Amino acid sequence: MIEEQQQGIRLQAWLRLLREGGPAGESADALCRYVRACPGVQQAYWLGWQERGRIYAHEGRGPDLPPGQGDPLQASDLALYRALQRRRYLSLEQAREQPCWLAGRLRRAGLVHGGLLPLAQPRPGILLVAMAPGADPAWLPELGVLLHSLLAQLPLMAASSPLLNTDPQAAIEFEPDATPRALNAAMQRLLGERPLTEVAALLPVNYRQLVSACLGQGRAIGEVEAQVGERILLWQFIPEPAERRVLARCRDATEELTASREAAVATRLYRLITENTTDLISRHTPDGRFLDASPASWVLLGYWPEQLRGQPVQPLLHPRDRALQLRRAGEALARDGYLTLTYRVRHRQGHYLWFETACRAIRETYTGAVVEVVCVSRDITARVQAEENNRRLAEVVKANTDLVLFIDPEGRLTSVNPSGRRALGIEEGGALPALAALMSGEDFARLQRQGWAAAERDGAWTAEARLLPLGGGTALTVSLVLLAHKGAGGQYYFSLVARDMTERELREAQQRRHQDELAHTARLVTLGELASGIAHEINQPLAAVVNYAGASLRYLNGMADNPGALDKVAEGLHRITGHARHAAEVISRLRGFLRKGQRRMQALDMEEVVREAIDFCAWEAARHRITIVPQLAPALPVVYGDPVLLEQVLLNLLRNAIEANRERHPDADSRIRLRVEAEPERLLLRVSDQGPGVGPEQRARLFTPFYTSKADGLGLGLSMSRSIVEGFGGGLDLEPNGSEGATFYCWLPRRPEDGAGNAIAGEQRTGGQ
Missing domain, CATH: 3.30.450 (Beta-Lactamase)
Known part of the structure; x- marks a missing residue:
């Protein structure tokens, strides 16, 4: 019908x-x-x-x-x-x-x-x-x-609307002034019990203008909405120019328009998500060929969606992942309909990225066969690298010989590495003790008072402490480093790295003993090389003593004939005493230079150290017509060190300068300058010669042990001197000296003359000297 x-x-x-x-x-x-x-x-x-x-x-x-x-x-x-x-x-x-x-x-x-x-x-x-x-x-x-x-x-045919009564849709016939002329049965049912005069409630609010425009323009006007409660009616106005009438038809489009608008919103939202998400959304055939891809493909892979359509996914996969992943994907999608994969994919520029892809199979309704695969992929390269780094760090912590303790924000131990468990007597798998049980009361109080706040403020806090193994045993002297790590929620976590200093201190003490023995041997060699000068310095006062003694005896024998002889004898004895004391001072200085005992760190009288070093090599310098010119700045600051070792360093530098001058000026006068000056944070000593200088190749190996340019040298003087000065917290190096010669400069850190300085001065280190 x-x-x-x-x-x-x-x-x-x-x-x-x-x-x-x-x-x-x-x-x-x-x-x-x-x-x-x-x-x-x-x-x-x-x-x-x-x-x-x-x-x-x-x-x-x-x-x-x-x-x-x-x-x-x-x-x-x-x-x-x-x-x-x-x-x-x-x-x-x-x-x-x-x-x-x-x-x-x-x-x-x-x-x-x-x-x-x-x-x-x-x-x-x-x-x-x-x-x-x-x-x-x-x-x-x-x-x-x-x-x-x-x-x-x-x-x-009659000039009326033959479709009005047979139209299955609700319809009204209007006069040119928009007055309803007739309506069909469907319209009557839509109108219900309301009279014809209330038909305007079902029409668009501008229906009069629509009727006039429809007749005036001679064309149909369609799809005009009218909201009637929760229903939406779509009206179509059809002109009948011959009869000067307008046929208005409507249909209920509530479900259609509601679904259309919801679909439009959903489409816009889906498009917005698809085009702006950083994840790659793609569609594939069951064999892996691209059907479509979201714009994120450009950012993630370097390809636009148009370049991927129709292309197989296999060439983009890492060769090691290709066969395995595709086989797993096909089996899992056919069986379960979904799968999550982690694999490597090649970027257009050639490097590989780690991807995590969630796959969903789209099946044919009746057969259940997989006809399409929808995938959502994201770049997890940073996460994989972070996990790999964390795994490596965990292995490093596990294999580390230092003690590593992890602490939560409440100060409780959460984990201890194997080295820490062995050193502290904590059984594997056993309950972890409180941190306070592993530290002395004084050290734990210092940690509570200073450590936490300093680590949160600066990221790390260091200190020397003692750790107490469980069940007793020898306490461990350790160097502590407390590290603060800020969590995602803003709370702090801590790790405590403790290095056992016992073995290191033993090695350092042994190294210092070897170094001091070597320095003592070097001093013996130096004095052997200076033997002629030292003999000359001792022989002079001894010869004077012999002469004055002989003269005094002659005056005593002739005292009866010479009444003034007694005064001459007294003068001779006085001079004998002076020369004997000078010889004793020389011998005392030699004994001090050759002494073998504890290293004494003390405030240095730099003028005395310089003077004694010059006195040791003065005779050798004079023999080769070399003048040593000391230049000491007034009011020198306080520095600390061992005077004998520093004197040995200066003696090495002065003798090297003497040999350089003798090589360049064998039969002429020359000079060596020894300058001492103060800087804001250090004291500088410079020894400048007028020798041939030091070439680039020699400079690179100058402080290497056993390297020497002398035919009979050992090559230990400069390397040992640098080690001595570095032990005082300073340094030794060579600087250019213009067109000729070389300048060696030695610097020592300045220290305040207070309790801290006295503490350093009183510090004792054992070692042979």
Whole structure:
């Protein structure tokens, strides 16, 4: 019943277009729509007769037939036109036999079942009806009779809306002033118990303007919304110019528009998420070929989505992951429908990234076969690298020989590495003790008082402490480093790294003993090299003693004859005493220089150290016509060190300078400058010679042990001197000296003259000297 009503509406629409003189294409489309809805019809075409071209040409917006065979300029349907003047129906089989252009078009279109119906309105043409295979076309001649009859009655039809009462949709007919003239049964049901005067409540608020515009413009206005409670009505206003009326039809589009709007919102949201997410969303065929990808593919892989479409995913995978991952993916998706993979994928620039991909299979409804795979992938390279770094760090902590203790914000131990467990007597898997149980009371109080706050402020806090193993045992002297780590929530976690200093102190003490023994040996060698000068310095006062003693004896023997001889004897004894004391001082200085005992760190009298070092090598310098010029700044600051060791360093530098001057000026006068000056944080001693200088190759190896340019040298003087000065907290190096010579500079840190300095001065270190 409904289908018959729809067919009636379609037929009335065609007749209305003809009666109102609408465009030929629209009337042709209306007629084809009516015919296509008939049983068994596969397609319908309207071909209008072209008088000038003498061919039938397609009209309307429907599908067209292919061109005919032969030269289009020679095309003609005149024979078919004349045949249809004599007949009102022609089957397609008969039309294909006609000597005309349309016959070739029918053959090329493969149309063999149906017929041609000639019509004269609105202008001459034919209605081509193609029937489906097996359909009975016997009713087509009757359709032609019906259409001819309707065309003959067209001028006599009443100028009213014939569709109003047969329209299944709610419809109203309006006068030009928008006054309702009539409404159909469907509209009456929609209106319900309300009177006709309340029909405006169902109409758009501007329906009067729409009626006026519809008539004034002579066109239909459609899809105008009217909100009626929770329902949405879509109105269409159709003009009837001949009767000066407007037909308004509506349909309930609540579900349609609601679903459409929700779908639009969902589509916009999905598009927004897809286009802006940093994850790669992609679709694939079951064998891994890309169907589509989100724009994130450019950021993650260096490819635009257009470049990935149709490409297989296999070449992008790391060779080690390729076969395994694809096989796992295929099996899991076929079995479970989802899978999460972690693998390496190649970026367009050639490097590999770690990806984590969640896959979901899309199955065919009836067979259950996987027809598509949707994937969401993210770059987890940073996470994998962080996990790998954490794993390596954990292995380092586990293998570390230092004691590592992890502490929570409340100060409780949470983990201890194996070295810490062994050193502290904590059983593997056993409960961890409180931190206070592993430290002496004084050290733990210092940690509580200073450590936590300093670590949170500066990131680390260091101190010397003693750790107490569980169950007793020897306490461990350790160097502590307390590290603060800020968690994601802002709370602090701590790690305590403790290094056992016992073995290191033993090694350092042994190293100092070896160094001091070596320094003592070097001093013996130096004094051996200075033996002639030392002998000369001792022989002079001894010779004077002998001379003055002999003279005194002569004066005593002649005292009877010389009353003033007693005064001469007294003067001789006085001079003997002075020269003997000078010889004793020389011997005392030698004994001090060769002493072997504890290293004494004390405030240094720099003038005395410099003077004694110059005195040791003064005779050697004078023999080679070399003058040593000391230049000491006034009010020198306090520095600390062992005076004997520092004197040894200066003696090494002065003797090296003497040899350099002797090589450059063998028979001429030269000089060596020894300058001592103060800087804000250190005291500098410079020894400058006038020798041949030091070349770049020599400079690179100058402080290397056992390297020497002397034929009989050991190569230990400079390296040992640098070690001695570094033990005082200073340094020794070479600086350029202009066009000639070399300058060695030694610096020592300045220390305050207070309790701290006294503490340093009192510090004792054992070692052979």
